[in-house]
Amino acid sequence: MEIGIIILCLILSAFFSGMEIAFVSSNKIYLEIEKKQDDFISKILAKLTQKPSKFIATMLVGNNVSMVVYGFFMGDLLMHWFATFGYQFSDLTNLLLQTTLSTLIVLMTSEFLPKVFFQIYANTAIKVFALPAYFFYWLFYYISSFMLWISDFILKKFFKTEGDQINLSFSKTELGNFITEQMNAVEDHESVDSEIQIFQNALEFSGVKARDIMTPRTELVAVDLHSSIVDLRTLFIETGYSKILVYFNSLDDIVGYVHSFELFKKPRSIKSVMIPVEFVPETIFIKDVMSLLTKKRKSVAVVLDEYGGTSGIVTMEDIVEELFGEIEDEHDSDEALSEEQIDHKNYLFSTRLDVEYLNETYNLGIPESDSYTTLGGYIVDFSKEIPQKGDQITIGNFLFNIEEASNKKIELVKITIID
Secondary structure: OOHHHHHHHHHHHHHHHHHHHHHOOOOHHHHHHOOOOOOHHHHHHHOOOOHHHHHHHHHHEEEEEHHHHHHHHHHHHHHHHHHHHOOOOOHHHHHHHHHHHHHHHHHHHHHHOOOHHHOOOOHHHHHHHHOOOOHHHHOOOHHHHHHHHHHHHHHHHOOOOOOOOOOOOOHHHHHHHHHHHHHOOOOOOOOOOOHHHHHHHHHHHOOEHHHHHHEEEEEEEEOOOOHHHHHHHHHHHHHHHOEEEEEEOOOEEEEEEEEEHHHOOOOOOOOOOOOOEEEEOOEEEEHHHHHHHHHHOEEEEEEOOOOOOOOOOOOOOHHHHHOOOOOOOOOOOOOOOEEOOOOOOOOEEEOOOHHHHHHHHHHOOOOOHHHHHHHHHHHHHHHHHOOOOOEEEOOOOOOEEEEEOOOEEEEEEEEEEEE
């Protein structure tokens, strides 16, 4: 019977400590949605979360009661076992042994493991165990209410602060996490509502920097300021772009851009129809770039590196695409970035793919750093040179085979995971 009571106390302690951490770790938006469901569990959740501090206080009271009963019976049981096996210790040694053994058992069975489990599956646990939690909520209702009254009295009397004032609103992070969880739960064959995708993009929008979406320097198309209008017209026809950058001597000195509509004015020189550009650092957030371009009524910003050289450009279209998704026009190329999983150990990727995206999609575990954002940047940052076609580079447990490359950049790489 003693062993049964001890096991029951450990189970109850695990339940109370687990529910406490589950309530704190659960997504508040998930709870609000569950509370809106018209069923029995939703009503229970609504009552449990009506006063969060009282629920947590109830779990603490239950946990302490369980531990007191556990300590009483566990001490007697250990003393009985010591006597049965003929061990005789002093009172101090007995106390130390009882405390050590009892604490180890409690930490493993009722504290560490339950809290890890309940924290990982917080949303599910808070819903599954809502009914027993509600039972103990009312069982210890008056005790927890009395303890809260004492704590509020002390806070108001001695610390001059308000008592139980807990903000029930949810944060932007919780909203983003909830939407991400729902997006990850969607099967590959199911389509995601475009409004949901836009909503998720909007939540991530404030954390995106210019260097994350810019067109890199190597892909810029530009014309010299002193070139002729004929050369400019030819470049418009060859590229199909609506805007062409204008530089003075080199790409590190971009002075503006020309819109194709300006050619209808039959200008005599490029300078007469050139529109000045704005300059921004790589680390600026695109929300700030958007605000700057809107105020200046411009559509192109030149992104500068830490040395003041041209790193790339960001257009208003790039920023809008980050929010609403890819916008295709008649001049966009149908060629997409290569992205193929050959088998569970071999992949074929374009080096322009972001390292963060590859880690999230394929769980590769490629190290991320502020020194680079793309796969090509990672390889160059490690090798300190631009590899050529046919080269093999081993970095950690990855073998990179350079499939396509030029003297300026890597285009395509095959990744093999090494055991």
